[in-house]
Amino acid sequence: MTNEELVLRFENSDMAALNELYLQLEPFIVSIVRDVLKKFEMNNADLADELFQVGSAELIERVYKRNYAPDKGSFATYIYPYLRTAMVRHIEQFITPLTVSHKELLSTSKCRKLHRDGMTDENIANELCISKQLVARYLRFSFKTESIMKSIQDEYGEEYLEDPRIISNDPQPDQAAYTSLCAEKLKLLFDKLTPKQQKIVGRFYGAYGYEEMNLGDIAEFELLTEDAVKKQKHDAMEQLYYDYWHFSELRTFREAWWAVEDETF
Structure with a gap:
């Protein structure tokens, strides 16, 4: 039975389907663990087990949220960024010099x-x-990875957005070029948002020529309630997140850059 069929069974109150889905996706989770460990140049069995548990918990949580839309792609494509980001965040938060x-x-x-x-x-x-x-x-080497993936938490849930304001501590000119190109390609996704969403997201992050503002100031400026601004931001983030992971130039460029770095080092 496919992942998508098992998700549908679970959403139709078949609790056993969740266990079947989990067992079916175990090799998929393990493959993400390996990718993340490779990114951080680590080979630690205990950490690998931790990341597997983190990924498993994230999988179950996302299934329970029932946000997967079959018409937008396979379940594996949908769940991959959530699992990988959860593992990366775990390393960033808990890895220590010890x-x-x-x-x-x-x-x-x-x-x-x-x-x-x-x-x-x-x-x-x-x-x-x-x-x-x-x-x-x-x-x-860094005890905290430098990433341009920014996590946002509010009452609508957690989303991830490429942060165009990232400032790298790396003095190497190739890193500056990488950041500049990422911001340039992110602009292509940003331009797909509605004019209202562009104003809200642009002002919230102080990006692409907009003055940085908090949600309250944006609401006053746009003559909206703060809740309405939060909802607009949430919808815009969802769209950016979806567009990034579904064959965007930005994702292709970043993956190619990482592949070259892996070969180089």
Whole structure:
């Protein structure tokens, strides 16, 4: 039985269908765990188990919310970003220096100090007697990943939006180019929103030429109630979220960039 059929059975009060769906999607969750661990360059069995539990809980929660629309794509396509984002957020919130060996902490610190002093990657590698690839890894390491995916929480639920105001701490020019291109491609999705939604989202984030405002000020400016502004923002975020994950140029570009980085390092 397909995932979509099992979801429909659950929504028609067949509670056993949820367990069948979960068992059927276990390999899918495991594959996302592997992708996330690869992104963070980690290979830790305990953390992998944690991420699997996080993904499983997120799957069940999303099924219970009954927001899946079969006409918009497969259930796997719908659920993937939720599971991956939950796992990434878990690492960002709970990963600590205790999960990194003392030797790696020292090497990371030395690499960064030498890099700040102006030494090239090659010279750092020679100085510390390690490979250039390892130098690059240590310089890229962060206890909190830098992402342009921003989570928003309000009474309508949690959404995720590419934040055009992201400021990277990475001094490398290629990172600045990456951020600029992401903001440029996000604008293509932003332009698909209604004029009213553009004004509300643009002002809320202070993006694309709009002055940043809180929801109360936006409501006063637009002659709407604050609840109406929240609802408009929620609908706009849903549209941006859907458009991003369904074959947008921004998603294609980001995935290609990550693939090149993985090959490079």
